[in-house]
Amino acid sequence: MPLDSGLASIVTDCxxxxxxxxxxxxxxxxxxxxxxxYYKKACSTGNHAQAYTKCGDYYYSQRDKRSAMACxxxxxxxGDVMALNNIGLMLEQGYEDIAPQAEEALKMYKxxxxxxxxxxxxxxxxxxxxxxxxxIDQKVGKALLLKAHSQKSARAGEIML
Numbered sequence: 001m002p003l004d005s006g007l008a009s010i011v012t013d014c015x016x017x018x019x020x021x022x023x024x025x026x027x028x029x030x031x032x033x034x035x036x037x038y039y040k041k042a043c044s045t046g047n048h049a050q051a052y053t054k055c056g057d058y059y060y061s062q063r064d065k066r067s068a069m070a071c072x073x074x075x076x077x078x079g080d081v082m083a084l085n086n087i088g089l090m091l092e093q094g095y096e097d098i099a100p101q102a103e104e105a106l107k108m109y110k111x112x113x114x115x116x117x118x119x120x121x122x123x124x125x126x127x128x129x130x131x132x133x134x135x136i137d138q139k140v141g142k143a144l145l146l147k148a149h150s151q152k153s154a155r156a157g158e159i160m161l
Contacts, residue, residue, distance in 0.1 A: 012046025015039070019054060032058070033142075049078035056086060065095035084112035085120040094125075102133050121148045122155055 004097045019038035022031045041053035056071030069090055075083035088108030093098035104137035106127060112120030121144050127134055148156035 008046050012042050013047050015042035015045060016048050016051045016054075019051065019092065023054070043074075047074075047078055049075045049080035049083070051075075052078065053080050053083045055128075056083065059092075060086075060087065065090065079115075081112045081115040081117040081120070084108050084115070085117045085123065088120065088123060105145070106133050118148055118151055118153055121151075122153060122159070125156070125159070 006067045019035045019042060020026070020148065021028050021035075022038060023031070023035035023158060034057060039048075039054045039058070040049040042048040043055060052071045052075035056068045056075060058068075059065070059071060060068035069087065072083040072086045072090070085108070088105040091101040091108060092105035106124075109120045109123045109127070111126050125141045125144035126132070128137045128144065130136070145156050147161055
């Protein structure tokens with residue numbers, strides 16, 4: 001018998017939280033395999049966007065970048081802005097036999113920035129300051145850095161120095 005949507009959402013969140021506990025060692029021993037198992041359950045029971053991103057992070061760390069990209073795309077489909085930024089990073093750098101796609105990366109960064117991703121804001125700033133795929137625009141680049149810095153980004157402060 002399928003769970004009603006409210007209960008399914010609670011179960012999904014519980015699986016995600018168990019994954020977090022095992023990943024970070026909150027009240028339990030740190031155990032990456034167990035955390036990923038719970039993240040996968042959160043994905044399969046309720047399409048949990050952050051769980052897909054966590055699975056993507058795990059696959060990326062294991063150098064399985066195709067699986068990482070698949071998870072990030074699924075997370076992005078469910079609205080996870082961190083996944084959008086991660087897709088941008090992978091597209092910018094290229095992965096496995098996929099050539100870098102800087103124009104697509106720029107689109108992902110812009111989309112993630114518009115949805116509030118601090119990391120994407122920094123990546124856009126770097127594009128504008130370096131002239132990568134966009135004309136160099138110190139004013140826009142600095143404004144993006146200042147925005148990130150005002151949101152307490154240590155990385156923005158380092159770039160500004």
